[in-house]
Structures are given as structure tokens and as C-alpha cells.
Amino acid sequence: MDIDEIYYEAIDLLKAMIATPRVSREENEVAGVVEHHMRAWGMSPKRSGNNLWCMPPDFDPAKPTVLLNAHLDTVKPVEGWKHDPYTPTQEGGRIYGLGSNDDGASVVSLMAAHRMLAGHEQPCNFIFLASAEEEVSGKDGIEMVLPMLPRIDVALVGEPTGMNPAIAEKGLMVLDAVVHGVAGHAARNEGVNAIYLAVDAINKLRHMEWEKVSPTLGPVKVTVTKIEAGQQHNIVPDVCKMLIDVRTTDAYTNAETLQLLREAVPGCALTPHSTRLNPSSIDASHPLVQRAVMLGKEPFGSPTLSDQALMPFPSMKMGPGQSSRSHTADEYIECDEVREAIDTYIVLLNGLHL
Numbered sequence: 001m002d003i004d005e006i007y008y009e010a011i012d013l014l015k016a017m018i019a020t021p022r023v024s025r026e027e028n029e030v031a032g033v034v035e036h037h038m039r040a041w042g043m044s045p046k047r048s049g050n051n052l053w054c055m056p057p058d059f060d061p062a063k064p065t066v067l068l069n070a071h072l073d074t075v076k077p078v079e080g081w082k083h084d085p086y087t088p089t090q091e092g093g094r095i096y097g098l099g100s101n102d103d104g105a106s107v108v109s110l111m112a113a114h115r116m117l118a119g120h121e122q123p124c125n126f127i128f129l130a131s132a133e134e135e136v137s138g139k140d141g142i143e144m145v146l147p148m149l150p151r152i153d154v155a156l157v158g159e160p161t162g163m164n165p166a167i168a169e170k171g172l173m174v175l176d177a178v179v180h181g182v183a184g185h186a187a188r189n190e191g192v193n194a195i196y197l198a199v200d201a202i203n204k205l206r207h208m209e210w211e212k213v214s215p216t217l218g219p220v221k222v223t224v225t226k227i228e229a230g231q232q233h234n235i236v237p238d239v240c241k242m243l244i245d246v247r248t249t250d251a252y253t254n255a256e257t258l259q260l261l262r263e264a265v266p267g268c269a270l271t272p273h274s275t276r277l278n279p280s281s282i283d284a285s286h287p288l289v290q291r292a293v294m295l296g297k298e299p300f301g302s303p304t305l306s307d308q309a310l311m312p313f314p315s316m317k318m319g320p321g322q323s324s325r326s327h328t329a330d331e332y333i334e335c336d337e338v339r340e341a342i343d344t345y346i347v348l349l350n351g352l353h354l
Helices: 003-018 028-040 100-117 142-148 194-206 254-264 287-294 337-349
Strands: 047-048 051-054 067-069 087-090 094-096 127-133 156-157 166-169 171-180 221-229 239-248 267-272 300-302 315-317 331-336
Touching: 003 028, 003 094, 003 100, 003 337, 028 051, 028 100, 047 142, 051 142, 067 100, 067 337, 100 331, 100 337, 127 142, 142 239, 156 221, 156 337, 171 194, 194 221, 194 239, 194 254, 194 267, 239 254, 254 267, 287 315, 287 337, 331 337
Parallel strands: 067 127, 067 156, 156 315, 166 300
Antiparallel strands: 047 051, 051 127, 087 094, 094 331, 166 315, 171 239, 171 267, 221 239
16 A cells, blocks of 8 residues: 555545534534545444544454544634635645644544554554544543443544644643622621632632642643622622633642642632543653654643543544644644654554553
């Protein structure tokens, strides 16, 4: 099988994906496009909802299994596009279009690598999964598919990292916070102002010192992003509500982080929207990481969330493109980045022993 032919077919698929609107939870059409290309490439995909995966034809349960994952969905296009976000526009060696960088390039590159690896006997099983709803951490994405798959030993997650390996990734908790005071007339020395109590809580959270700090991700980051209180100018507010963004690290579980925050501000009720989006990491000595290092790649810690948050096994994030281009107007990918990714994935995975 000719690598040049595989590369050009990957670019054709990327353009077809860009031309197919695929905002989160609306990936049905693009899943059909990708499934059609999979079958044309001789792959035998399975589908559940808008998720597609492909098992190796010679799957051996006695071998360790590596999951190759990238996501089909995109965010909605932002303002400011000069190109049509749904028209793949190639200018020189650059392709513009929504989802070109995040995450179409990773989808087609991992899919092409899987196609090449399947043609040779391997010490590992490689399962390719194109998942849905990653941008919204939806429950009908990878979380739905994982119970249908064999046991996974490690995952390689395709996201735009400049093909450097992210060996740790921050998790996320969004907290509703409520502080109660006592209402009173603003003209008299009455009541207990909930806003002032909230300010005290904010300062404690803002300057909180963490005993454990992740060597790759740094400290847990707590940011108050919304405050709501008061009815009118002459009433001391008795309730102050806040929204808090918490970026967790592999130094603590989400549950541990939540407990520490509650202990720091006992007068502020903290209720998480969810604790399911966990931080993730992989040991720097893992064979997958070591192979990437041997290829001259530099491990780092990633502040952005991916489907790794829903993986209960070690995972490494590594893909073509740059995170800074994601969710921006005139998003693009360089064709050379796709070619490099395919070549790198093949070298990284071929003959991998776990």
C-alpha cells in the first residue's frame, strides 16, 4: 500500500468532513461520510449513535490493546470568518475550514495510520475510534462506546498539539456556589451582606495554597466567572450566587479537589455540575511516551480538555495542528502537518510493545 496514495485519500476525506456541518450532537451526516470512506478503504467499521470504530481483523484478546481516538464534532463557527467555514479552501499548502485543525486532521491521520498498521502483524491490537460530542463532553460520545470495546491498555488521543505528546491534561469541574446572609435595610446598620461574605470566600479561593502541585500541570486553577446578588439598591442582599470554573490536575482527584475547596470556604455551599471530567496523565516512562521522546518530541502538560477526561486508563494526547487555532475564525491545517502526522503515527505505533 503506497503511503502517498493514503495521504492524498486522507486529504480528500478531510475536505469532505469540512464540507459536512458537524456541530456537537449533530454528527449523523459526517459519521456517514467517514463510514463510507472507511469501507472504501477496506475497513469494517462498527457504529453506535454517531460514533464509529474499527477493530483489527486479527484481534487477539491475549495482546494488549491501544485505542486510537479523535473526535468528529466541532463547535459552532465564531464571528469573523473571511472564508466559508463549510467550504474546504486550499491556498498553497494550507486548508481552511471549520474543524480542519480541531479535529479533522487528527481523525484522518489516525485513520490512515490504522489502515497501514492493519496490514502488518503487530504485538498490540489497534482500535480506531472516531467519537462524537467531544466538544460538549456529551454522554452519547466516547462514554457510551467504551463499554462496547475490549479492555483498553492505553489510548493515543489525536488533538492539535503540534505532534508533541501531552502526558497530562487538566480536568474540569463547574461549581455552583451560594453564600447566605441576612436581609436588611441599606440605610440602617442591619443585616449581613451576602456579597461581602462572598468576597471573603472569593479571596480565600483565589489565594488558596495547594499542598500538592502537578509537575506537568502546575496547581489547581480556580476562577470565579459569574456573580449574581441583590434585588434593589436599598436592600442588603441575603443571597449571593456564583459560578466557579475549576481546572483540576493529576495531583488530586476531582472528589479530593472538591473536598479541599469545601473545607477552605465552609460558609459557601459548593455544588458541582459534575465530577466526571477528570484530570488524566500517563507515566513518562510508558513505552508510548518513550517512543515519542526518541522521535524528538517534547512531553508537556495540557490545560485544555479532551475525551481523555472520560478515559479510565492511561492516555497520551498528540496530533497535528496547533491548539491556538482551535475555535477561531479561519481555522486551518497545513497539508504538511497531516503528512507528518501520518508518518509519525506509523513510526510511533508500528511494532509497539507494552
